Amino acid sequence: MSFSPSDTVAFIGLGVMGYPMAKNLRKGLSPEKLLLICDVNQDALARFQQELHDAGPVEIVHNGFEAVQRADTVITMLPDASAVCKVYLDPSTGILAGAIAAFHAETDAPKATSSKNKLVMECGTIESDTIRSVHQTILKTSTDQLASTLTFVDAPVSGGPMGAENATLTFMVGAPPAVFPQVQSYLQHMGSPNGIFLCGDVGAGTAFKIINNYLSAITSLAASEALNIGVKAGLDPKLLTDVINVSGGQCWVTSKSNPVPGVQENVPSSRGYEGGFRIELCAKVLGMGRKLAESVGARTVLDGPTMEAFREAMADERYRGKDARVVYKWLEESERK
Numbered sequence: 001m002s003f004s005p006s007d008t009v010a011f012i013g014l015g016v017m018g019y020p021m022a023k024n025l026r027k028g029l030s031p032e033k034l035l036l037i038c039d040v041n042q043d044a045l046a047r048f049q050q051e052l053h054d055a056g057p058v059e060i061v062h063n064g065f066e067a068v069q070r071a072d073t074v075i076t077m078l079p080d081a082s083a084v085c086k087v088y089l090d091p092s093t094g095i096l097a098g099a100i101a102a103f104h105a106e107t108d109a110p111k112a113t114s115s116k117n118k119l120v121m122e123c124g125t126i127e128s129d130t131i132r133s134v135h136q137t138i139l140k141t142s143t144d145q146l147a148s149t150l151t152f153v154d155a156p157v158s159g160g161p162m163g164a165e166n167a168t169l170t171f172m173v174g175a176p177p178a179v180f181p182q183v184q185s186y187l188q189h190m191g192s193p194n195g196i197f198l199c200g201d202v203g204a205g206t207a208f209k210i211i212n213n214y215l216s217a218i219t220s221l222a223a224s225e226a227l228n229i230g231v232k233a234g235l236d237p238k239l240l241t242d243v244i245n246v247s248g249g250q251c252w253v254t255s256k257s258n259p260v261p262g263v264q265e266n267v268p269s270s271r272g273y274e275g276g277f278r279i280e281l282c283a284k285v286l287g288m289g290r291k292l293a294e295s296v297g298a299r300t301v302l303d304g305p306t307m308e309a310f311r312e313a314m315a316d317e318r319y320r321g322k323d324a325r326v327v328y329k330w331l332e333e334s335e336r337k
Contacts, residue, residue, distance in 0.1 A: 001057070003034040003070075005102075005118075009186065010036035010067035010074045012087060013124070014044040017157065018077035020164040021123070021190045023052060025075070028167075028189025031056040036067055064088065065098035073186060074120040081130040084122060088134050095120055096138055099150050119182060121153045123171070125213065125285055128292060131174075131206045151179050154202055155187060156209035158216075160257075160277045162266075163191070170195035172212070174205035207292065214289025216252065217282050217324065218302050221309055223253040224328035227260050231332070238263045259328035268323035276323025283310040 009029065011022040014037060026035045034057045039045055049058050061067045064087045068074050074095060078084050088095045099118055122131065131154050138152050153175035163169040169191035175183055180198045187196050199208045226249065230240045237260040245255045257276065258264045268276030286307055293300045313319045313330040322329075 003057070005070060005072040007032065008034045008036060008071040008073075010038065010061060010071040011077070012038040012064060012067060012074065013077035013079070013083075014039040014041065014048060015077065015079060016161055017124075017164045019044060019048065020161070021077060021157075021169070022048065023055075024164075024167040024190045025186065026052050026055045026058060029056060033057075034059060034071075036061045036071055038063065038067055063093035063098075064090075064095035065093045065101070068095045068098040068118060068120065069102045072118050074118070075186065076120070076122045076124070078122065078124045078126070080124075081127050084124070084126050084130055084134060088120075088122075089137055096141060100141070103149065117149050117151065119151050119153070119179060121155045121175075121183060121186075123155050123157050125156050125209055125288070126154075126206060127288055128203060128206050128210065128295075131203050135202045151176065152202060153179065153183055154205040155183060156205055157191065158209060158212055159191070161275055168192050168195070170197070172197055172199050172205040172208040174199055174202045174207075176201070210285065210288045210292050213282075213285035214292075214303070217286040217289070217310075218306050219251045219253050220259070220282065220324050221306050221327050223249075223251060224259045224325065224331055227254075227258075228328060228331045231260065253325065257323075257325055259325035269325050269328065273319075273322035273326040273329065276325065279310060279314055279319065279322055279324040279326055282324035283307065283314065286310065 011018070011025060014022060022037060029035060036059050037045060037048055038061045045060050052058050061070065064074065076087055078087060091097055135152050138150065153173060155171045155173045157169045157171055159169040167190055171187045171191050173180065173183055173196065175198065177198065184196050199205045227237055227240065231237050241254055241258055241263050244250055253259065257267045259269050261269045264270060268274060286303060290300065290303045309327060313327055316330070319326045319330050
């Protein structure tokens with residue numbers, strides 16, 4: 001069966017977050033829609049096709065160039081700035097090069113019509129400078145005609161692997177208001193319908209996400225410190241959590257991903273701090289927050305001590321690679337200095 005670009009969506013990046021996001025996208029799309037998938041991990045591609053074979057058509061593409069030629073909507077969930085630059089800007093395999101080729105192929109056709117609008121969105125947590133650079137490169141490289149038909153937006157997510165699995169992610173979108181309904185129509189399959197926010201122009205979504213992660217990283221340590229004090233004082237951590245969660249100390253960490261093992265079911269701390277937001281990534285996004293603060297001249301106080309704590313915990317093989325709330329275990333097993 002042949003699918004037109006308007007009936008095709010591409011998803012690039014089947015990592016810890018991207019894989020379940022793409023799964024929920026495929027399940028939410030009409031069976032008459034084709035989903036293209038792309039990743040460097042061949043096992044993930046094969047596993048995805050096998051797992052989703054009854055949900056609707058899924059095909060593999062090799063790069064962003066091929067994806068954007070075949071699909072009018074391309075969603076990427078990439079791990080870092082270098083991956084974003086390669087997937088979007090590589091002159092041979094990148095999304096921009098593919099969009100330019102598709103545009104010229106259509107306009108050079110004997111019965112050419114106006115090029116179909118293409119939407120590309122990056123959902124990873126990437127440095128603001130990179131998002132702005134990609135956006136500006138697209139604008140500068142595009143002809144006036146292509147610029148009016150190729151739209152880049154940033155739509156980073158919050159909610160971690162559990163939110164990705166359960167399709168309860170929050171999306172913070174930086175996009176022109178006119179395309180926001182179109183963006184929502186895809187993101188609603190991967191997140192909460194009430195959790196998709198238009199934050200401003202391109203780049204604003206990333207700024208919102210970095211600030212959110214900055215606060216989350218610091219509260220992960222703060223909540224762990226508070227609960228560790230309680231446990232060492234002989235208090236019941238579950239009762240202490242219940243009291244905190246109806247009082248002024250309540251936060252996402254205490255209510256949704258409690259760092260004390262056994263207090264909450266099906267959270268990383270209750271399964272050996274596995275399957276959550278790795279402490280290395282938490283430190284990375286905290287660093288992004290520090291950089292953003294510096295760029296806008298905002299004074300910060302808590303980022304330095306929090307980063308020192310993460311670095312000390314990450315240096316110990318007992319906590320390395322674990323969910324960020326493992327800082328509770330690090331505190332519990334450390335002596336007061």
